[in-house]
Amino acid sequence: xSIALKSEKINQHANAVHIVAFLIKKMLRLLLLFFAVTVIxxxxxxxxxxxxxxxxxxxxxxxxxxxxxxxxxxxxxxxDSFTVRYVKWIKGLLSGNMGTSIVYNQPxxxxxxxxxxxxLLLMGIAWALSGIIGFTMGIIGAMNKGxxxxxxxxxxxLTLASAPIFxxxxxxxxxxxxxxxWFPIGLxxxxxxxxxxxxxxxxxxxLILPALTLxxxxxxxxxxxxxxxxxxxxxxxxTLFAKARGESKWMIVRRHGLRNILLxxxxxxxxxxxxxxxxxxxxxxxxxxxxxxxxxxxAGIRGDLPLLVGISLFAAAFVFVGNFIANILYALIxxxxxxxxxxxY
Numbered sequence: 296x297s298i299a300l301k302s303e304k305i306n307q308h309a310n311a312v313h314i315v316a317f318l319i320k321k322m323l324r325l326l327l328l329f330f331a332v333t334v335i336x337x338x339x340x341x342x343x344x345x346x347x348x349x350x351x352x353x354x355x356x357x358x359x360x361x362x363x364x365x366x367x368x369x370x371x372x373x374x375d376s377f378t379v380r381y382v383k384w385i386k387g388l389l390s391g392n393m394g395t396s397i398v399y400n401q402p403x404x405x406x407x408x409x410x411x412x413x414x415l416l417l418m419g420i421a422w423a424l425s426g427i428i429g430f431t432m433g434i435i436g437a438m439n440k441g442x443x444x445x446x447x448x449x450x451x452x453l454t455l456a457s458a459p460i461f462x463x464x465x466x467x468x469x470x471x472x473x474x475x476x477w478f479p480i481g482l483x484x485x486x487x488x489x490x491x492x493x494x495x496x497x498x499x500x501x502l503i504l505p506a507l508t509l510x511x512x513x514x515x516x517x518x519x520x521x522x523x524x525x526x527x528x529x530x531x532x533x534t535l536f537a538k539a540r541g542e543s544k545w546m547i548v549r550r551h552g553l554r555n556i557l558l559x560x561x562x563x564x565x566x567x568x569x570x571x572x573x574x575x576x577x578x579x580x581x582x583x584x585x586x587x588x589x590x591x592x593x594a595g596i597r598g599d600l601p602l603l604v605g606i607s608l609f610a611a612a613f614v615f616v617g618n619f620i621a622n623i624l625y626a627l628i629x630x631x632x633x634x635x636x637x638x639x640y
Contacts, residue, residue: 325615332611333381336604341377347397347598348373371397384604393608394601398593403605406590411609414586416498418575420506425513425571426564432514433521433556434548440526448518456515460574464508464581471504478504481583505582509574517563524556565621569614 348367368374372383387394393403436448455463472480479501528534537546576588583589587606594602 321619325612328611328615329608332607333384333604336607337377337381337384337600340598340600340603343598345596345598347371347600350597351397380600384601393605396594396602397599398590398597398602403601406602407587407605407609410585410587410590413584414575414579414588417502417505417579417584417586418509418571420502421509421513421575422564422568422571424506424510425567426517426560428510429514429517430521430560432518433560434525436518436522437525437529438548440529445522448522452515452519455512456519458512460508460512460577461581463512464505464578467504467508468581481581501584505575505578505584508578508581509571512574513567513571516567517560520563521556521560524559528555561621565617568617572610572614 348364351367352364372380375383384394391404393407395401396403396406399406432448432452436445439445468480471477481501572588575586576591578584579586579588580592587609591603591606593599594606
């Protein structure tokens with residue numbers, strides 16, 4: 296066996312060990328994150344002034360026999376201590392049971408799957424639009440540095456970066472739904488149509504304003520960072536050399552700019568998943584969109600601990616997976632990061 300072949304096998308073995316160690320480290324971090332999220336949710340609900348029984352039956356003024364109230368408390372385990380409830384929930388989770396939602400009277404797993412299917416479409420459209428629009432605006436602003444187009448893009452980004460999502464949503468709702476009547480006020484489908492008869496056109500029609508709200512507020516950071524990075528590329532020595540050879544601006548963008556600014560853009564785009572998930576909660580509340588964000592609001596105000604913990608756990612996993620995918624893409628786009636990770640940098 297040649298020395299080169301032995302060296303190649305050693306490198307392959309080292310890469311395999313590195314990948315396994317990387318995955319183990321990520322899994323341990325994920326488990327620690329799950330533990331912290333569940334404990335915090337249980338502690339917050341323990342000290343919450345909301346009584347799930349009163350929220351369930353409609354308030355303290357609704358008359359209900361004390362025996363039925365006691366039965367409900369016993370059925371939902373509200374008489375158990377904090378430790379007992381947490382241990383029971385962990386045992387159920389290990390067996391695939393996340394509990395039963397008090398609000399929806401359904402298994403938490405079923406509620407999450409149903410609501411997330413609606414939220415995923417909303418967040419996916421908003422995520423893609425904010426990335427594409429922000430990346431394009433950043434390039435245009437950098438190529439027209441100091442000109443009118445650049446000033447307008449900076450004004451837009453600085454204005455939207457400081458604007459709360461609920462304010463933008465309410466503004467769009469007033470203008471395009473109330474004043475102009477172009478779009479529906481809320482919901483994800485027409486009220487008079489059965490769920491089985493709702494077309495994709497109706498779904499997309501009801502998605503326009505919520506998705507626009509999320510994408511408009513998510514453009515600013517990506518556009519400004521892309522603009523700054525591309526200005527650095529345009530001021531670099533190899534770009535000046537390319538200009539001296541007669542390359543046009545768009546040729547410089549395609550050959551030299553995209554690869555250098557793609558990595559920070561991907562970083563920001565995947566880092567915005569957590570912000571997007573939190574923003575969808577406000578957007579869904581404003582537009583009465585029946586997604587996961589709206590469900591977590593109902594769970595919080597009605598003391599639905601199983602659903603609140605389940606959604607929080609799912610959200611943590613969703614954000615973690617987004618960051619994990621970003622780490623993989625970093626290494627694929629920039630080999631220097633992959634080599635640095637293999638050396639332990």
